[in-house]
Amino acid sequence: MESETMVLLSSREIEKMRQAGRLAAQLLDHLEPMVKPGVSTLEINDEAERWTKAHGAHSAPLGYHGFPKSICTSINHVICHGIPNAKQILQDGDIINIDVTPIVDGYHGDTSKTFFVGTPSPVAKKLVEVTYESMMRGIQAVKPGARIGDIGAAIQEYAESHGFSVVRDFVGHGVNTTFHTAPQVPHYGKAGKGKKLRQGMVFTIEPMINEGTWEAKVLEDGWTAITIDGQLSAQFEHTIAVTDSGVDILTLPD
Ligand code: MF3
Ligand code: CO
Ligand code: CO
Numbered sequence: 001m002e003s004e005t006m007v008l009l010s011s012r013e014i015e016k017m018r019q020a021g022r023l024a025a026q027l028l029d030h031l032e033p034m035v036k037p038g039v040s041t042l043e044i045n046d047e048a049e050r051w052t053k054a055h056g057a058h059s060a061p062l063g064y065h066g067f068p069k070s071i072c073t074s075i076n077h078v079i080c081h082g083i084p085n086a087k088q089i090l091q092d093g094d095i096i097n098i099d100v101t102p103i104v105d106g107y108h109g110d111t112s113k114t115f116f117v118g119t120p121s122p123v124a125k126k127l128v129e130v131t132y133e134s135m136m137r138g139i140q141a142v143k144p145g146a147r148i149g150d151i152g153a154a155i156q157e158y159a160e161s162h163g164f165s166v167v168r169d170f171v172g173h174g175v176n177t178t179f180h181t182a183p184q185v186p187h188y189g190k191a192g193k194g195k196k197l198r199q200g201m202v203f204t205i206e207p208m209i210n211e212g213t214w215e216a217k218v219l220e221d222g223w224t225a226i227t228i229d230g231q232l233s234a235q236f237e238h239t240i241a242v243t244d245s246g247v248d249i250l251t252l253p254d
Helices: 011-034 041-054 122-140 148-161
Strands: 072-075 078-080 095-100 102-104 111-116 172-174 181-185 202-205 208-210 216-218 225-227 233-235 238-242 247-249
Touching: 011 041, 011 095, 011 102, 011 111, 011 238, 041 072, 041 095, 078 095, 078 208, 078 233, 095 122, 095 233, 111 122, 111 233, 122 148, 122 202, 122 208, 122 233, 122 238, 122 247, 148 181, 181 202
Parallel strands: none
Antiparallel strands: 072 078, 072 095, 078 225, 095 111, 172 181, 172 202, 202 238, 208 233, 216 225, 238 247
16 A cells, blocks of 8 residues: 555546546446346456446556556455456345445545345345445544544444444545555544644545454455455445544545
8 A cells, every 4th residue: 555645635536536537436326236146246247347448447456566457346254356257146144345446537446245145144245234334434533633543443332233344454535646555544442542634634544344353364366355264245335435523524425
């Protein structure tokens, strides 16, 4: 992950981020009907690439530090950064996170959701619901004067209260004309610790929550991160801005 001095965005720059974020959210909505048994993750990737270009944008993941595809598709025990593949066919009962980042006029809109393929198991359904709510609690902790640690504490407290664990190895990140920049935003931690939030900060909140242990390992492909115990992992992601009084979610479809 690159790091640099944290920048504060002007309201004009935040509107550019919102345009990118809106397209990202609309792309997820566009892809959702493809999430069905029998569809390959490469088919979803290729439709994402086609649609993104048709909307005058391009896909930040493609070629990013050598990543070979346009989106990330992370199924079941894959935590994040799964690579779309023609041989990987969605099956009834799977959960799949689709993570998209179109670049619109230089600005990145970074968002992801976990979808059910057909009918989920009870534990898969609970994990996905708890992961979404944990992201929302993290977002609700954001306001000027709050601390980065308040976000992770809210997420961790909620996820662990349901018996799940928080991935440590991947964090939220500042995002603007650069894909990954300061600050780092852990999804675990202590309230009152870390950098103070200020109006104009823009970053992602993207908790990865595991059914079992939080430990991750990366496969030989150099990208695919999986749970070491083979149990499920879910994730949701929004890009947000700190406002004068609270938080503004930039990755909403309208
Ligand atoms: N979109 C991912 C994130 O939320 C990053 C994907 S980088 C890639 O930060 F190279 F794997 F595509
Ligand atoms: Co993302
Ligand atoms: Co991100």
